[in-house]
Amino acid sequence: MIGAEFFGIGLQTSEIAMTQSDITGEYRTITVGPYQLAPGLRLLTRNGQKINIGQKPFDILVALVEANGELLSKSDLLEIIWPNQIVEENSLQAHMSALRRILGPDRNLISTDFGRGYRFTGASSQEKATNQPRFPSLPMAFSPMIGRSAEVKELTVFLKESRLVTITGTGGIGKSRMALEIASLLQNDFPGGICMIELSLIADPEIVASSIINSLHLDLPNAAFAKSGQNDAPPVLLILDNCEHALEEVCGALQTISPFMEIKFLTTSQEPLGLPGEQIYRLQPLASPPANAELLVDILKFPAAELLAARIRESDGNFQISETDAPLISQICRQLDGIPLAIELAAARVPLLGLPTIVADLGDRFRLLTAGRRAGLPRHRTLQATLDWSFSLLNPKEKDFLTKLSIFAGSFSLPSAAFIAAVYDEIDVRTLVAGLASKSLIVVEQQGNTTRFRLLESLRAFLLEKIASTGSLPQLADRHAKLFQMRLAQAANDWKSVASEVWLRQYGDDINDVRAALDWTFVESKDPEPAANLLCASLPFWMQLSRLEECGKRVDFALDRLTQTNQLSKPLEMQLCAALGASTAWVDGPTPKAEKAWNRTLALAERSDDKEHRLQAHYGLWLYHLRCGNYGQSLTNANALLESARRHRDESAQFAALRTVGVSKHFLGDHSGAGNLIDPLLDHPEPRDHSFSFRFGVDQRVAALAFRSRVLWVEGKESAAFEMADNAVREAINLDHISSVCCAYLEGACTVAALAKNAPMLGEYAGDAWAVANQNNLGFWRAYAGAFLALASTWKKRDVFSIDSLENAVLALSSANLHPSYSVFSLAVASLLRTEQPDKARRVLRTVDFGVSHWALPEVLRLEASFLDKVGRRKQLTKALRLADSNKAIAWSALIKSDQAVDVMKEDNEASR
Structure with missing residues (x-):
């Protein structure tokens, strides 16, 4: 038997008898x-x-x-x-x-x-009660529930263990459907029957209690007598759907009923009832595919996409979802926050409008998502009506506070919410946020020890329309921009002192609001200089989060706007040119645009004696000349960086400078000199105690590991090279910094695998790198990875067509101004062509042998020897071996000696004939 004490009433039998007349008088209908x-x-x-x-x-x-x-x-x-x-x-x-x-x-x-x-x-x-009340049949579900099997299991257990279970969640999340599913599964557990009452149809809260009593056919005096006599009646399940507008009345009714029936309660509400013993289950949105999911089979594994596809088929059995529709399905699910109601409404429109139109029209979702469903409540027939219902239940203070929060494009903290809403009492802010979260209107996100909040996108769009209709959006957007100007200043300061993971946890989620603030200020501001200052303050975000393509576009726009209005001050120009140089270098490669930006940055930094931008410019010019094959000039830039870093006693910059000097020495053929500089850095690595380690675009330790691995291979230490390359990849992935991950894969792991001619490993590494670069739209890294993929494929197939594919991939890299001698591709092409197409192979090698000693010149000389006569070949191989030995390039020496041994064997065979 389940006693009345469940709700904290604690009535005894005698006490029940004393209250019968009051209860009878109140609820007789x-x-x-x-x-x-x-x-x-x-x-x-x-x-x-x-x-x-x-x-x-x-x-x-x-x-x-x-x-x-x-x-x-x-x-x-x-x-x-x-x-x-x-x-x-x-x-x-x-x-x-x-x-x-x-x-x-x-x-x-x-x-x-x-x-x-x-x-x-x-x-x-x-109305009189019987021993076994009979209730109307449960509403019929016309479609199976999708994507909620785990939730159904959990709720079934909750209801078996608890007397009162409340399903909470935002409007349209599927609370009613979930309650119906649970009821259908548990019908045999309640021989007394299941009574489901839709409370949203009862507009007046005052009659809710009597409606509940009447629906149960409960005659309270007789029920009290039966209970006091311990007359076991079959258990009943009462489902109260949509309680949020009448919480007090529902609580009163449940407390009244509880002592007199063998009954359990399952309620749905946007906020909990608040009764003692209530088990709360917060229903979450359906999981949506991530942005990087590409294959339809993978996307349909996510419940939101599965639901969308199923409902599309129900709307039109002839509609076919193809592989090309996969990103559209994924985007719809994400933009609709995985809310089942919104997804089902969108699905109903797909056969008429098509998936591309649905995606394009989601900006006006309240007009779009009005499929006119005849089943269900009127407020479930459109997304607008669902949100109107939720909003109408708030008091004026809650409405004002929530509406102002819609200006946030991403998640926000309590202090940020207080600033935007101009509510400065900390207790008031906490109370408002807690209350709205309880009503399922604010999503709470726990990230370690940090708590942040956000609005679902559909609710945010609904509230922004309300703000726009009042004409107060400009003032709110200005306040939002002011908030993030302060946030960006603090973030830029912390970037130099706070650990990377801490910085990301504290500021990383601000990126969408930074975008919104920049968009607003540049579009609406009559004076573009404050907007440009805001952009400069945001630069650590783009570097830390590897959003370099977007950074470059925003900087280009700002420079054009400021130049047109003659408002480009020298300090501002210096900052913007540095950002343009960095973003261009990592996105597009060593282009003239990057060189021009870095030269201008250096000139302005020298004029103003700006330490940081001088360092940035030296590093940027080093990278540009290195990738262009100007290895001597790159060493000059690296030494200038080292001298400047030492003069300013900047340990982080000194670490980067020593690495760059070592890398330049490697490309000039001084492999032992490179190792002597880089190895001490790896033995005593730069501590990663702040995000500033990404100031030069990549993590310097990861870059040191990557380039040292290729040096190790040239030195004949293949196993050590692979081990170090793997370490670089692992550390970069742990850092979760995209440019560093690309550097580790492509400058380290892929290069070592290509040098070792390990096609399977090269294909695996290059595939991973290409996926990362493509997802983040980093064109240079994507082209680099594509060339490695083509090389791996060519080695596997060994046909003319695959070589053509490799040449096209190498051509794509050349268009980014990457010098042929920088990578292994020209060597690989020449090696593949030298037997069947020797003239073409010679032309390829001439692009690599350009009169300057470099890291792979012994290999170039070895390959060129195959086109010479016997005497010329012998001299060429001798020259190549002498150079390899002087460079301590043991791997090249081994290949040359192998060719010499083959030649000797051929000569001996000819002599013995």
Whole structure:
């Protein structure tokens, strides 16, 4: 038996008996046609709608109805209505006339026997409980539930263990559908029946309690007697759907019912009931595919996409979803926050409009998502109606606070919410946020020890429309921009001192709001300089998050705008040119645009004696000349960087400078010199105690590992090279920094695998690198990875067509100004072509042998030897071996010696004939 103490009532049998008369008087209900009369509640309804009626007309109606058709004389009514008082008959007549006006078309329910009195002519019934109440059948679900199997299992367990379970969640999340699913599964567990009441249809909260009592067919005095006599009745499940507008009334009804029935309660609400012992289950949105999911089979594994596809098929069985639709399916699910109602409404429109149109029109989602579903409640037929319902339940202060929060494009903190809403009392802010979160209108996100909040995108769009309609959006957007100017200043300062993971946790989620603030200020501001200052303050975000393509576009726009308005100050130009140089270098490669930006940055930094931008410019120019094959100039830039870093006693910059000097030495063929510089850095690595380690675009330790691995291979230490390359990849992935990941894969792991001619490993590394670069739209890294993929494929197939594919990939890299001698590709092409297409192979090698000693020149000389006669070949191989030995390039030496051994063997064979 489940006792009344569940709700904290703790009534004993004697106490129940003492309260019976009060309970009976309150909840006895009399039904007459469309009318329900609850004397104890002094409530009259017609078809569930409350009727306003005065005290005396109500008392007259009760007296007539309870007379059950018998005549009541005027004197009888006067005594009942005005006991122990002297009242004139005309008072009775006046109130009787008022009662008839209230009844309107049903006024003939009261008849007059002239000279005698009045009688009630309608047939009435008082609802009684039976031992086994019978309830209407549960609503039928026309489609199977999708993507909620885990939630169904958890809720089933909760309901078996708890007496009251409340499913909470935002509007359209699927609370009602979930309750219906649970009810269907547990019908055998409740032989007394399952009663489901849709409370949103009861507009007046005052009649909620009586409606619940009546739906259970509960006669409380008899129930109390049965309970006190320990008369076991079969258990009943009561489902109360959509309680949020009548929480107090629902709580009162449940507390009243609880002592008198063997009953469990399953409720749905946007916020919990708040009763003792209540088990709360917060229903979350359906999981949506991530942005990087590409294959349809992978996308349809996510419940949101599965639901969308299923409902599209239900709307039109002939509609086919193809592989090209996969990104559209994924985008719809994400933009609709995985909300089932929104997804189902969108699905209904797909056969008519097509997936591309749906995606394009989601900006106006409230017009789009009005599929006119005939099933379900009116407020579930459009997304707008669902949100209107939720918003209408808030008090004015909550409405104002929530509406202002919609200006946030991403998640936000409590202090940020307080600033935007201009609510400066900390307790008030916490109370408002907690209350709105309880009502499922704010999403709470826990990230380690940090708590942040956000609005679902559909709710945000709904609220932004409300702001726009009031004309207050400009003021709110200005306040938002001011907030993020302060946030960016703090973030830029912390970037130099706070650990990377801490910085990301604290500021990383601000990126969408940074974008929104920049968009607003550049579009709306008549003075572009403050907007450009905001952009400069945001530069650490783009570097830290590897959003370099976007950074470059924004900087280009700012430079053009400021130049046109003659507002480009020298300090501002220096900052923007540095950002342009960095973004261009990592996105597009060593282009003239990058060189021009870095040269201008250096000139302005020298003029203003700006330490940081001088360092950045030296590094940027080093990278540019290195990739262009100007290895001597790259060493000059690296030494300038080292000298400047030492002068400023900047340890982080010194670490980067020593690495760059070492890398330049490697490309000039001084492999031992490179190792001597880089190895101490790896033995005593730069501590990663701040995000500033990415100031030069990549993590310097990862870059050191990557380039040292290729040096190790050239030095003949292949196993050590692979191990170090793997370490670089692992560390970069742990850092979760995209440019560093690309550097580790392509400058380290892929290069070593290509040098070792390990096609399977090269294909695996290059595939991973290409996916990362493509997802982040880093064109240079993507082209680099594509060339490695083509090389791996060529080695596997060994045909002319695959070589053509490799040449095209190498050509794509050349268009980015990457010198042929920088990578292994030209060597690989020449090696593949030298037997069948020697002239073409020679032309390829001439692009690599350009009169300057470099890291792979011994290999170039070895390959060129195959086109010479016997004497020339012998001299060329001797020259190549001498160079390889002087460079301590043991791997090249081994290949040359192998060719020499083959030649000697051929000569011996010829001599023996």
